[in-house]
Amino acid sequence: MMHSGGYARGSRIGVLEILPWLVAIAAFFLLPEYLSLGARILIFILFTLSLDLILGYAGIITLGHSVFLGLGAYTAGILSVKAGIHDPFLQLIAGAAIGAGFGAITGAVVLRTKDLTQLMLTLAIAAIMMEVGNKANWLTGGADGLPGVQVNPLFGVFEFDFIGKTGYVYCLVVLFIVWFFVRRMVYSPFGAMLTGIRENTARMHALGAPVYKRLLVVYTISAGIAGIAGVLLTQTTQSVGLNVLSFEIAGDVLVMLILGGVGRIYGAFVGPTVYLIAHDELAKQFPEYWSFGVGFLLLIVVFFARGGILGLIDKISARVRKS
Amino acid sequence: MQKAGLRSAVAAVAVAALTVGASAQTIKIGVVNTFSGPQASFGEMIDRAFRLYIKLHADQLPPGVKIEIINRDDGGANPDKARQLAQELVVRDKVDILSGITFTPNAMAIAPIATQAKIPTVLVNAGTSVVVTRSPYYVRSSFTIYQHCVPLGTWAAKTLKKTFILVSDYAPGHDCQEAYTSSYTKAGGEIVGVIRAPVATADFAPFLQRVKDAKPDAMMVFLPAGRTATAMMKGFVDLGLKSSGIKLIGTGDIVPEEELPNIGDEAIGTITMFHYSAAGDRPANKAFVAAWRKEYGDKATPNFAAAASWDGMAMIFDAIKKQNGKLNPEKTVEIMKNFKTDQSPRGTISIDPETRDIVQNEYLRETRRVGGELVNVEIETASVAVKDPWQIMQKDKK
Numbered sequence: 001m002m003h004s005g006g007y008a009r010g011s012r013i014g015v016l017e018i019l020p021w022l023v024a025i026a027a028f029f030l031l032p033e034y035l036s037l038g039a040r041i042l043i044f045i046l047f048t049l050s051l052d053l054i055l056g057y058a059g060i061i062t063l064g065h066s067v068f069l070g071l072g073a074y075t076a077g078i079l080s081v082k083a084g085i086h087d088p089f090l091q092l093i094a095g096a097a098i099g100a101g102f103g104a105i106t107g108a109v110v111l112r113t114k115d116l117t118q119l120m121l122t123l124a125i126a127a128i129m130m131e132v133g134n135k136a137n138w139l140t141g142g143a144d145g146l147p148g149v150q151v152n153p154l155f156g157v158f159e160f161d162f163i164g165k166t167g168y169v170y171c172l173v174v175l176f177i178v179w180f181f182v183r184r185m186v187y188s189p190f191g192a193m194l195t196g197i198r199e200n201t202a203r204m205h206a207l208g209a210p211v212y213k214r215l216l217v218v219y220t221i222s223a224g225i226a227g228i229a230g231v232l233l234t235q236t237t238q239s240v241g242l243n244v245l246s247f248e249i250a251g252d253v254l255v256m257l258i259l260g261g262v263g264r265i266y267g268a269f270v271g272p273t274v275y276l277i278a279h280d281e282l283a284k285q286f287p288e289y290w291s292f293g294v295g296f297l298l299l300i301v302v303f304f305a306r307g308g309i310l311g312l313i314d315k316i317s318a319r320v321r322k323s
Numbered sequence: 324m325q326k327a328g329l330r331s332a333v334a335a336v337a338v339a340a341l342t343v344g345a346s347a348q349t350i351k352i353g354v355v356n357t358f359s360g361p362q363a364s365f366g367e368m369i370d371r372a373f374r375l376y377i378k379l380h381a382d383q384l385p386p387g388v389k390i391e392i393i394n395r396d397d398g399g400a401n402p403d404k405a406r407q408l409a410q411e412l413v414v415r416d417k418v419d420i421l422s423g424i425t426f427t428p429n430a431m432a433i434a435p436i437a438t439q440a441k442i443p444t445v446l447v448n449a450g451t452s453v454v455v456t457r458s459p460y461y462v463r464s465s466f467t468i469y470q471h472c473v474p475l476g477t478w479a480a481k482t483l484k485k486t487f488i489l490v491s492d493y494a495p496g497h498d499c500q501e502a503y504t505s506s507y508t509k510a511g512g513e514i515v516g517v518i519r520a521p522v523a524t525a526d527f528a529p530f531l532q533r534v535k536d537a538k539p540d541a542m543m544v545f546l547p548a549g550r551t552a553t554a555m556m557k558g559f560v561d562l563g564l565k566s567s568g569i570k571l572i573g574t575g576d577i578v579p580e581e582e583l584p585n586i587g588d589e590a591i592g593t594i595t596m597f598h599y600s601a602a603g604d605r606p607a608n609k610a611f612v613a614a615w616r617k618e619y620g621d622k623a624t625p626n627f628a629a630a631a632s633w634d635g636m637a638m639i640f641d642a643i644k645k646q647n648g649k650l651n652p653e654k655t656v657e658i659m660k661n662f663k664t665d666q667s668p669r670g671t672i673s674i675d676p677e678t679r680d681i682v683q684n685e686y687l688r689e690t691r692r693v694g695g696e697l698v699n700v701e702i703e704t705a706s707v708a709v710k711d712p713w714q715i716m717q718k719d720k721k
Contacts, residue, residue: 033415036407134493134522143493143522144451145402147431162439163414233403239432241402287358287366287396 013183020269024172028165035164036236037280042171043232044272046178048256049265050225055254056263057186058218059198060111061119063250064126067106068099068223070133070245072230075099077146077240078139086152092174092231099227100220107219111212123247130245145241149234160235167236174232178225183265185221194218198263259301261308270309348387350643350650353412355405355433356423358396364549364581365425365628369447370394372625372632373422375618380640388648390639393418397425402432409433413440419650420445420639425628427451427494434458441652443642443659447635448628451494452713455680460652462659462679464635466598466627468498468545469713471574474685474706475543475596476506483540483570485515489530489555490545492519499545499574502712515539524551527558535564544573552577553586560589570594575699578690580624583697590697593690596705598683599630599669602698608668630668638662638674671708680711 027038047069054060072095079085079094110121133140140146153159158166185191196204197211204211234240243249252275260271278297282290305312354373358366370392377390384390393416395408405424412418413436421437421444424430430449434457437444446454446463455463479486486507490496496519504514516537518530534542542564546552556577559565571577575597578590601612601624611633615625625633642658643650656679663673672683685706688699 033411036410036414040403040407131521137497143400143428145400145428145431147402147428147434147457162410162436164410237403237406237432238435239402239406239428241400241428241432243399243401243403283396287356287394288363289359290396291359 017266020266021176028168028172032163032165035168037276039164039167039171039232039236041273041276042168042175043229043236044253044256044276045269046171046175046232047226047229047253048260048268048272049178049182050222050229051253051257052262052265052268053182053186053222053225054219055257056267057191057198058194058215060215060219061115062110062122063119063247063254064122064124065222065226065253066245066247066250067122067126067129068103068226069230069233069249069253070129071102072096072099072227073234073240073244074133074140074146074230075227076231076234077149080149080151080234081141081146082139086150088151088154088170088235091151091235092228095227095231096224097227099230100224103223103226104216104220107216107223111215111219126245126247126250130242130247133242133245140240140242143242145239147239149238149240151235151238160238164236171232171236174228178228179265182225186265190214190217255298257308259298259308261310264310267308267310274309348648349389349391350420350648351391351393351416351418352420352422352639353409353416353418354392354394354423355397355408355412355421355429356394357399357425358394360399361549362399362425365448366394366396366423368626368628369423369425369632371615371619372629373636375614376633376636376640378618379614380637383640384643385648388643390643394423397429400426400428402428405429406432406436409436413442418442420655422447422632422635422639424449427454430454430461431457434461437461443650443652443655445635445638445659447632451498452711455678459679460656462638462656462662462674463681464638464674465631466681466683467711467713468495468574469502469711470598470681470683470685470709471596472499472502472545473506473712474709475572475574476503476508476512477510478596478687478705479503479541479543479572480507480510480512483512483572485513485539486541486543487515487534487537487539487569488517488543489527489534490517490519491522491524491547491551493522495547496522496545498713503543505716506712520546522547522551525554527555528562531555531558531562531564534569535562535567538567539569541570541572544571544577546573546577548576548579549582552579553582556586556589556593565589565592572596575600575627575688578699580626580699583690583699586697588692588697590690591692595688595690595699596685597627597688597699598685599627600686600688600699600701601625602688602693603668603670603686603701605668605670607666607670611668625668634664634667634669634672637664637667670704673708675710675714678711678714680714682708682710685709 051065075095075098076091151160160166256271256275261267282293356366397405421442424446425448427449437458437460443460448465450466450468452467455461490500572594575595580601638659642655645658660676665671670684675682684704686701687703687705688701691700
């Protein structure tokens with residue numbers, strides 16, 4: 001059974017919802033040596049959140065979400081390296097706009113199809129964009145990527161240092177703003193309509209809901225958010241490579257979402273955190289065999305916790321309440 | 324409860340004291356390398372070479388000095404991941420030296436960290452010329468594509484008048500095409516066709532047919548070492564290019580030691596230009612290969628990445644010995660910049676103090692069957708002490 005979205009539950013921010021932010025702030029002070037991993041986790045939370053919007057809430061199946069991450073990442077990189085625009089907020093806005101724009105264009109085609117056709121279309125678009133990135137050497141640097149991305153200090157004061165303090169706080173603030181926006185949206189009638197489309201499209205049609213338009217709107221928003229995640233990735237690592245457009249990263253983000261729990265905002269918080277920390281720790285212990293460990297983790301979730309980690313917690317707490 | 328707490332506190336202090344005592348003598352080398360994914364064999368080769376060198380030369384270190392290797396997996400060409408790993412190695416593990424770095428994009432992404440944190444970094448594979456210019460703390464012990472493809476062009480122009488070029492469509496492939504074309508046409512050769520094949524090409528038949536129709540004297544190939552190159556070799560024979568008299572030439576990447584058994588006799592007669600062959604008959608190389616087989620089994624053969632890592636570790640040892648175990652970043656780079664040895668498995672090598680790039684011989688090799696084993700026999704030293712031709716061209720442009 002899928003989680004039933006948020007509209008019915010009321011939109012007040014609960015006590016538990018403050019927890020992730022407290023953890024993130026505590027991490028800044030307690031784990032100063034892990035900030036670059038921390039920033040990576042925050043970025044992937046943002047990326048996973050964007051996927052959750054379309055997959056979890058609206059039921060759009062995609063294997064090509066990396067396109068929007070990649071577009072955002074390359075937008076920031078190209079602006080800095082080729083056009084000399086180093087302002088972080090300008091890059092952010094441009095990345096979001098280009099991500100959203102491409103989302104609207106491809107969405108107009110992709111969303112007219114369903115199920116496997118949809119899946120194949122997203123995959124094909126991702127493959128094409130990957131090859132475009134590879135071939136457009138003069139613009140993207142091809143397989144060498146675009147190194148040497150520069151980002152001006154935030155507000156002219158806070159420089160992006162290599163320890164990652166500025167990057168971490170910056171990512172956290174951006175994530176907070178996006179989260180607030182996504183949460184409002186999910187708890188709005190619009191969000192309820194998306195859930196309805198996912199659960200029973202025919203019925204939504206019968207009710208007179210403009211299904212295709214709604215899907216296109218959410219697809220565009222999701223693409224914009226993924227674009228923002230891409231910009232952050234470029235800004236914090238000061239380089240872009242073809243891997244941001246790869247099928248691998250599109251698969252990774254799907255795994256993270258499933259791990260955390262599909263169709264609920266906080267699944268997108270838990271999944272990337274667990275996945276990336278597990279990856280980091282396992283790869284440190286077993287540089288050759290870490291992927292076995294990650295695969296094993298996923299198997300466990302698929303077999304024993306269908307709704308992801310949050311689904312498992314739900315089940316356990318429900319059982320505790322009963323007894 | 325309290326007692327246990329006290330005891331563990333005492334133990335913690337003791338351990339802390341021990342580690343502090345040891346860390347003054349331990350030199351940490353952070354290795355960002357590829358241990359998983361399709362290119363994982365690089366990680367294994369490089370790691371084996373590092374460990375073997377350390378094992379055999381540990382007694383040469385100043386008394387009390389130990390070397391610790393910290394491996395991290397970047398999984399291939401993932402610049403953002405590589406950068407994060409390098410940053411953690413510097414901030415969290417406090418490494419003194421960075422090394423490994425198989426792929427060019429990763430090397431590009433790590434450069435700002437090496438510069439800002441002042442960490443001497445020994446590149447033991449990434450071969451695009453521009454990489455080493457990205458940080459004043461970068462020193463390269465491996466090779467550049469230009470180093471192979473320029474002498475190859477000069478040599479080929481002597482006997483082979485028409486060449487068809489087949490390269491992979493990515494930066495190293497483009498490098499090789501440009502390098503070969505520049506020296507080959509200067510020496511009077513003619514390029515009759517160029518194909519840039521997608522990196523992931525598995526079936527070369529359509530490309531090879533075009534080459535065959537153009538009837539060149541030679542086909543010059545640069546492809547990433549491994550299965551891709553092997554597929555091309557098979558097609559070259561199957562489609563009758565070999566029997567029609569077209570000479571197959573290229574860099575050593577098309578006939579790497581570990582792939583030769585998979586390619587089989589099709590490889591015989593291939594002419595390649597490279598900086599290292601496990602079959603090289605220099606005493607230093609024979610000792611290196613023998614030590615390798617003693618450690619990792621009779622079937623194991625070191626390749627070019629292993630040789631570059633072996634020499635890279637020799638450079639690190641040199642810097643440690645000359646500073647008596649107390650590393651200063653500027654001094655370390657200064658010593659590495661002036662590194663020179665005639666004991667490399669590759670022959671005499673040195674670092675160009677101006678560019679911090681490797682200077683080495685290029686060997687013309689032919690693949691032959693010797694004593695039942697396929698090997699790349701070095702038939703002549705095509706060029707002695709080659710500096711990266713790309714760097715020289717850049718200087719000329721200025």
